[in-house]
Amino acid sequence: MKDLLEIVGKKLSLKIEQVKNTVALLDEGATVPFIARYRKEVTGNLDEVKIGEILEEITYLRNLEKRKEEIIRLIDEQGKLTEELRKAILIAEKLQTLEDLYFPYKKKRKTKADIAKEMGLEPVARHIYIAKDLKELEEFAQEFITEEVENVEKAIEGGKLILAQELSENPTYREYIREYMLKNSLIISKVSKKAVELDPKKIYGDYYEYQEPIGKILSHRILALNRGEKEEILNISLILEELKREEIERFILKDYQNKNLKDFYSEIIKDSLDRLILPSIEREVRNILSEKAELEAISIFKENLKNLLMQPPLKEKNVLALDPGYRTGCKTVIIDKEGFYKEDTVLYLVKDMHNESQLKNAEKKIIDFIDKHKIDLIVIGNGTASRETESFVAELLRKYKSNVKYIIGNEAGASIYSASKIAAEEFPDLDVTVRGAISIGRRIQDPLAELVKIDPKSIGVGMYQH
Structure with a gap:
């Protein structure tokens, strides 16, 4: 164990005592945030980043030692363990090196x-x-x-x-x-025979005939190629x-x-x-x-x-939240400055899709809501029909010379929240579409308080987060 601690200390440029004490706390079940906050005197003021690095390194080295023991045992059981091979296994510093040494002794089908x-x-x-x-x-x-x-x-x-x-x-x-x-x-991607059926919209069209040097390929392209291959739309090879x-x-x-x-x-x-x-x-x-x-x-x-959650809240704002839509209309909710739901309705405000009577009614309703609830901010979800809704709102505010501002809000994950257990507990009597619109409005008022209710992978802040 001492050797492992010395290796970690040397790699991370830390004193052996710092590593030893930190590993002891981790082994006792203490978490990285707990150690960083409450055990500074034990670790020598290590922050959460360094503690996380110690955890990562010691875990890797322990797994390496465990694998060494396992490989030595498996080769020895075959009667093929030489002193030279044992020595090579014991001095290996990478798991991949170990697997290369073990490769000839793996049980494989008869060749x-x-x-x-x-x-x-x-x-x-x-x-x-x-x-x-x-x-x-x-x-x-x-x-x-x-x-x-x-x-x-x-x-x-x-x-x-x-x-x-x-x-x-x-x-x-x-x-x-x-x-x-x-x-x-070079990584080569070609379209599969199933693509006509499986990819009618040609989502993976850029990769139907594609090649790029591995040293230059960006991470998001690798993930896209993997996904296309998994869906049997692409055939991938290296040459x-x-x-x-x-x-x-x-x-x-x-x-x-x-x-x-x-x-x-x-x-x-x-x-x-x-x-x-x-x-x-x-x-x-x-x-x-x-x-x-x-x-x-x-x-x-x-x-x-992190950047999304740490956005400064727009507190003390009465909000009119719009969750845009074409056929089903725009779900509209009022949230007061404390974040409490007040009322909701559905408006039809997309020009060229809804008739003049519906558009006039939407205008009247929004103006009435602005006056009745002293609206400070209109929040528009950025999904389907977002641009048409924005155009309608911008024109409306100019027409009535209103001082109310509007903002486009990220609605990723709102539908997930709306059908969740926590949403049902918060608003048992409201439809899921109304709950989604409330989420869109609230996440502008206080991003952290609202977004923590949603599974991170559904918030949509990274590519291929699933």
Whole structure:
């Protein structure tokens, strides 16, 4: 445990005592806000950011140590744990490095290479490293012809399959290729055959024929591509340009010392890349990209949510709140300066959709409400028919030379709130549409007090927050 604390302290540039005391409090069940506020004397005045970083780092390191123990046990049970492998596992500093070391020992479905080993063709694979030429290799392979291994070609093919699998399991190669693909591959998106049926509005149209270097792609595009793929509208793949792929082949080939069979070994490398390494690494790279994009989305969401909740309230304002709509009309509610609901109605105020009588009635009602309730502010939801409603209100206020101001308010999550348990408890006798309009008005009066009633993912302050 002491080593882990020292690692955390060194990484975060903190004293070992600060880390030790903070971890002890966290282990006792204390929360980050509690420690930051009430245990400053114990942590040496660490703020919530540093305490959160300590929690993140110690959790990662503990999971790393736990995984090391598990991997050592699993490999040992197979009777394949060497002292060199144990040492490599124990000094690993990343979970991904551990998984690369464990990869060859994972229980997988039987492969062609496994079948070749069962046929006794492993010596043929080893001889590929030392044979003077192809003729000598063929002569050596002759000794392994059996009922199962019908001829020399099949014996050599088995040896090639074994080496291809070993290349795909080599942790050094996997780490190099993973990092190389993260920097140099292209992400390609093509439209699926199901898109005509599943995406009639072409929401994902920008990605029907699309490619971009991974190093330049923005997080929101990664999330959009993932979602399009999940909905079976897009087919996503990663590719390497020919010259870049050849660079990977040369990186692996440089370790092969037998100059006489380099071309032969090069074919094994190509097979291993096509069939085993690249498909596997592609999944890992896409997981890394997705995780990074999700973390960035969460960070943006957090910042936007904080800014939204911390907007200064417009207190002491009598509000007329409008939840716009076309066919069903505009839900209209009055909220007094204390935030209490007073009354509601439905107005039809969209020109070219509602008749002159309805428009006149809407004008009269709004003016009556302004006078009756001494309205200070009109709040218009920013959803369907928002612009038409804004135009109507702006023209009305000019026509009557009213000093009342209007504002466009974010109505995201209002419908979620309106059908929630807390809304039903607040307004048991009101329709859900009226509750939604109340939420739109109240969140201008006091954003924090109103928005905390809504599930954060429904407030709409970040992309792909779901």
